[in-house]
Amino acid sequence: MDRQAKIYVAGHRGMVGSAIVRRLLDGGYDNIVTRTHEELDLANQQAVTAFLGKETPDFIFMAAAKVGGIHANNTFRADFLYTNLLIEANITNAAWQAGVHRMLFLGSSCIYPRDCPQPIREDYLLTGPLEQTNEPYAIAKIAGIKLCENYNRQHGTRYVSAMPTNLYGPNDNYDLNNSHVLPALIRKAHEAKVRGDREMVVWGSGSPMREFLYVDDMADASVFLMESGVAEGLYNIGTGTDVTIRELAETVMKVVGFDGDIVFDQTKPDGTPRKLLNVDRMKKLGWQASTPLIEGIAKAYADFQNRPAG
Template sequence: MDKTAKIFVAGHRGMVGSAIVRRLVQASYTNVLTRTHAELDLINQRAVQDFLVAEKPDFIFLAAAKVGGIHANNTFRADFLYQNLMIEANIVHAAWVAGVQQMLFLGSSCIYPRDCPQPIREEYLLTGPLEQTNEPYAIAKIAGIKLCENYNRQYGTRFASAMPTNLYGPNDNYDLNNSHVLPALIRKAHEAKLRRDSELLVWGSGQPMREFLYVDDMADACVFLMENGVSEGLFNVGTGEDVTIRELAETVMDVVGFDGNIVYDRSKPDGTPRKLLSVDRLNSLGWKAETSLRDGIARAYADFRSRFPD
């Protein structure tokens, strides 16, 4: 990418989108294009097409999405399916119409079957049933991958897809009703510390295994793929290492400085038993995650404290 190329980051106010903007600015890209929801409703097909045809960006990072944790995914199933389908379909089609040079579509590791061989390789897509608690979101993201793949085949576009593992870091969502597990644990542990509680309540059994990637590492991978001209295909993005939810909670407690006992709410769902991505495909191109889990949690906690002072 030329440093003066026009680069549209869809979803720049979200955790991933804002990290991509930070990474682009850090790398001295001078023409980063963004729009708020008030300025551009990505669910509005005509508005999206008019915008991209008028602006004609050279590159697009499609980071916009409706996201949430297990509770939100399982409760607002129609919203997660409809809104994500509309966002990606509108942008992919309009990007083709506008003659965008290259695009990177961002998805999620939940696209893979619930009971998948570990670590999960990209070719395992569509080889088995999905996890029911987030099936609508997963189906929407699979559709986005297939949109990119088939626009490439039919129209010769250059649209690739990146599937991150569980992300966390600056600008995360700490609302306990719809956040993901790591930010939820950070907030719970912090509030338990302030209240001088003796226990930390963790959803599920604590046994599922999860992989976590610091969001600035994800942004670095996205820019790496675009800079290296990767114009098609599916790429997992992760660390290649996972921990149990119990181990995650213990690390969060250590970082926060909360000394208590973990209590498990087994009435809440565990979700997929294990979800570790194979990152061999991306690593073979020369990219590897740099931030350790503990260091990343420490940075995320510092961000939480700056945004929600006591």
């Protein structure tokens, strides 16, 4: 990417989008275009088409999405499917109409079958049933991948898809009703410490295994893909290592300084038993994650402490 290239980051206020903006600025890219939701509703086809037709950016990072944890995904199933389909379809089609040939679509590792072999390779996509708790969100993200793939085939665009593992870090969502597991654990451990509790409740059995990637590493991988000139395809972005939810909770407690006991609420769902990405494709290109889990959690906890109460 040329340092003077105009770059549109969709979803720049979110955890991923804001990290991409930070990475771009650190890399000397300062011609960055952003819009808040109030300025541009990405679910509005006419508005998105007009915006991209006027701005005609050279590159797009599509980090905008409606996201949430197990509870939110399973409760607001129609919202997650409908809203994410609209966002990705509007941006992809409007980008092509505006002559934008380079775009990175950011998906999620939940696109892969619930019980596929581990670690998960990119070619396992669409080889088995999805995890039911987040199937609508996964289907929307799969549609986004296929939009990129088929606009490339039909229209000659160069749209690439990146599938990150579980992300965490600055600007995360710590709302216990709709956050992901790691930020939820940070908040639970912190509040338990403040109250002087002797126990912390964790959803599920603690046995599922998950991989976690610090969001600034994800942003670095995203910019790396665009700088490398990769023209198409699907790329897993992760660390290549995973931990159990019990191990994760224990690490969070160590960082936060809460020395109580863990109580597992097994009436709550575990979700997919294991979800570890095969990251060989990115390694072959020359990229790998650099932030150790305990270091990333410490940075995330500092971010949480700097946020307004509530």
